[in-house]
Amino acid sequence: MELIIFFIDSRQVELRIIERGEIKFCHLLAVDMMFDTLLVTGLDKFLAENRIDTLSLDTVSVAGELDDNSTACKIAQAVAAALNVRISALSTSISAQ
Numbered sequence: 001m002e003l004i005i006f007f008i009d010s011r012q013v014e015l016r017i018i019e020r021g022e023i024k025f026c027h028l029l030a031v032d033m034m035f036d037t038l039l040v041t042g043l044d045k046f047l048a049e050n051r052i053d054t055l056s057l058d059t060v061s062v063a064g065e066l067d068d069n070s071t072a073c074k075i076a077q078a079v080a081a082a083l084n085v086r087i088s089a090l091s092t093s094i095s096a097q
Helices: 035-049 071-096
Strands: 002-009 012-019 022-030 059-064
Touching: 002 071, 012 035, 022 035, 035 071, 059 071
Parallel strands: 002 059
Antiparallel strands: 002 012, 012 022
16 A cells, blocks of 8 residues: 655645555645645544554655645655655564564
């Protein structure tokens, strides 16, 4: 299962859960001045509502109409990197047991 933080344009981001190449769940977020808080809380709420544990995610990525210089893009990339590190660390810890 993959989570994609997809930039539709500079004002809208869609959180997408992809399973077996198919979009299973999606949620639209607005990009505004509080995007960092909105992304993290929106992501937590989105995963909880759809009963998805972060351990069930294989990867988290950022895609779409990206402006690598925008703060919103950098925030999304940082969140994706943090979740990927957590997923990697937890799966390593589980396989070591």
